[in-house]
Amino acid sequence: MQPTSSMNEEFLKKWQMGLQIFRPSIDNTSVHERKKAIKLSADVAMASLRKGTTCWSRALIEKTATEDNFLVRQMLSGIKAEALINKKLPKKIVCHRKIVRRSKKILRRKSKSASEEAAAKAKRLVKRRTQGLRNVVPGGELMSNDVLLLQETLDYIVSLQTQVNVMRSIVDAAEAEIER
Amino acid sequence: MNGAIGGDLLLNCTDMSVLERQRAHLKYFNPSFDSPLAGFFADSSMINGGEMDGFLATAGLNLPMIYGETTVEVDPRMSIPLETTLGTGNFKKRKFDTVTKDCNEKKKMMNREEVTEGEEEEKSKITELNNGSPKSIKKMKIKAKKEENNCSNDSSKVTKELEKTDYIHVRARRGQATDSHSIAERVRREKISERMKFLQDLVPGCDKITGKAGMLDEIINYVQSLQRQIEFLSMKLAVVNPRPDFDMDDIFAKEVVSTPMTVVPSPEMVHSGYSHEMVNSGYSNEMVNSGYVHFNPMQQVETSSDPLSCFNNGQAPSMWDSHVQNLYGSLGV
Numbered sequence: 001m002q003p004t005s006s007m008n009e010e011f012l013k014k015w016q017m018g019l020q021i022f023r024p025s026i027d028n029t030s031v032h033e034r035k036k037a038i039k040l041s042a043d044v045a046m047a048s049l050r051k052g053t054t055c056w057s058r059a060l061i062e063k064t065a066t067e068d069n070f071l072v073r074q075m076l077s078g079i080k081a082e083a084l085i086n087k088k089l090p091k092k093i094v095c096h097r098k099i100v101r102r103s104k105k106i107l108r109r110k111s112k113s114a115s116e117e118a119a120a121k122a123k124r125l126v127k128r129r130t131q132g133l134r135n136v137v138p139g140g141e142l143m144s145n146d147v148l149l150l151q152e153t154l155d156y157i158v159s160l161q162t163q164v165n166v167m168r169s170i171v172d173a174a175e176a177e178i179e180r
Numbered sequence: 181m182n183g184a185i186g187g188d189l190l191l192n193c194t195d196m197s198v199l200e201r202q203r204a205h206l207k208y209f210n211p212s213f214d215s216p217l218a219g220f221f222a223d224s225s226m227i228n229g230g231e232m233d234g235f236l237a238t239a240g241l242n243l244p245m246i247y248g249e250t251t252v253e254v255d256p257r258m259s260i261p262l263e264t265t266l267g268t269g270n271f272k273k274r275k276f277d278t279v280t281k282d283c284n285e286k287k288k289m290m291n292r293e294e295v296t297e298g299e300e301e302e303k304s305k306i307t308e309l310n311n312g313s314p315k316s317i318k319k320m321k322i323k324a325k326k327e328e329n330n331c332s333n334d335s336s337k338v339t340k341e342l343e344k345t346d347y348i349h350v351r352a353r354r355g356q357a358t359d360s361h362s363i364a365e366r367v368r369r370e371k372i373s374e375r376m377k378f379l380q381d382l383v384p385g386c387d388k389i390t391g392k393a394g395m396l397d398e399i400i401n402y403v404q405s406l407q408r409q410i411e412f413l414s415m416k417l418a419v420v421n422p423r424p425d426f427d428m429d430d431i432f433a434k435e436v437v438s439t440p441m442t443v444v445p446s447p448e449m450v451h452s453g454y455s456h457e458m459v460n461s462g463y464s465n466e467m468v469n470s471g472y473v474h475f476n477p478m479q480q481v482e483t484s485s486d487p488l489s490c491f492n493n494g495q496a497p498s499m500w501d502s503h504v505q506n507l508y509g510s511l512g513v
Contacts, residue, residue, distance in 0.1 A: 130396060133400050154378055
């Protein structure tokens with residue numbers, strides 16, 4: 001499923017609203033500040049599109065809020081989605097290292113046959129990759145099972161694609177105009 | 181009697197996977213529910229007057245157990261879609277009771293009644309379920325047994341049963357383990373493979389890769405590349421525009437004109453030779469090395485030669501020019 005034009009529009013609308021809040025404070029600041037503001041507003045807009053239904057959106061807003069609470073609050077109030085900042089997240093999954101190490105030792109003593117080892121190795125690979133995916137997707141560590149993780153990834157990818165499309169189109173238009 | 185129900189609901193068919201059979205039951209009970217897979221990411225703007233709750237509204241029907249597990253700690257209101265026509269709320273936090281055909285009719289009637297219930301009732305019921313039996317939901321008891329027509333007598337009893345605790349009674353296939361654990365495991369595996377199939381469609385270049393590990397690797401790379409693209413594009417925007425203030429009307433006209441674009445990865449940028457920041461950030465090198473160069477070379481050529489083409493789509497160029505001029509007038513460029 002590809003992002004639709006209606007999604008693009010919605011995202012753009014929200015992004016605009018968010019950027020407007022920055023207007024007074026940004027005129028004379030550096031490139032990096034502006035970039036941060038743009039990215040921040042884009043992220044918040046993207047997350048607010050989901051209206052708190054997905055885990056990654058809530059986690060993203062939480063993350064940006066901890067970095068720059070004031071701005072995020074302003075933006076959310078601008079796009080009338082203030083409730084999003086207070087949504088609860090599921091608890092983070094904590095693995096105690098001692099226990100994990102001990103259980104791994106026990107497991108290693110068990111299986112010795114070749115086929116089992118191959119299967120175990122494959123499983124380990126998959127586990128490592130899912131852990132990698134959890135690190136990449138916002139809020140990944142909070143998702144308790146793999147199915148949910150995959151689903152959130154799907155939604156996240158679609159949102160990212162929307163964001164990239166919109167941003168790229170604006171950049172292209174800007175470049176085209178400057179070239180004239 | 182145990183006659184055939186419908187063309188695609190051969191409940192006794194051994195070819196269907198466990199997951200498909202559950203879906204078939206769902207479909208039977210809720211005839212307005214079209215295709216569970218197609219509706220996975222239905223265009224949410226069509227649902228509920230443009231709200232994006234559509235994600236859960238359609239996905240909710242497919243994923244009852246997931247939301248049963250994970251949204252227990254969360255405010256129940258959030259996870260309930262505002263769609264009542266689909267009657268999704270009823271199915272959300274439940275496991276399904278699949279009884280044989282005679283009971284099915286009674287259930288159908290009952291479900292219709294539930295569908296016409298107000299939203300408040302649904303919410304309160306689900307809140308009850310939520311608070312009252314988080315453990316039962318988490319345990320995932322799926323029994324495989326042959327059901328007789330015991331419920332043919334009292335429909336009210338069926339109603340009550342369904343309201344309280346719903347388990348999926350699924351028949352194990354011939355020659356496979358009937359262990360409840362293995363069936364649950366199988367359902368979970370099937371769900372994962374289904375999601376992976378969707379991801380395969382979404383992530384470009386994944387059709388040739390089989391196996392979870394490779395797929396996950398591709399997915400991780402893709403997500404990281406998208407994130408990097410966004411960083412890069414926002415940096416670019418910051419450079420290009422003196423003020424982060426766009427003229428809304430012109431942007432809207434632009435977006436209305438443009439078709440839904442597929443994501444063209446950044447080799448396009450490499451070739452059209454954009455600003456210096458790209459080279460400095462090492463972004464171009466990364467993209468080339470990650471092997472996405474083969475994607476969409478056709479689109480690449482189009483967009484780099486005529487960046488306005490994606491917006492133009494048959495509209496008269498004069499209209500576009502005036503729009504762009506207004507846009508840059510407001511920017512003070």
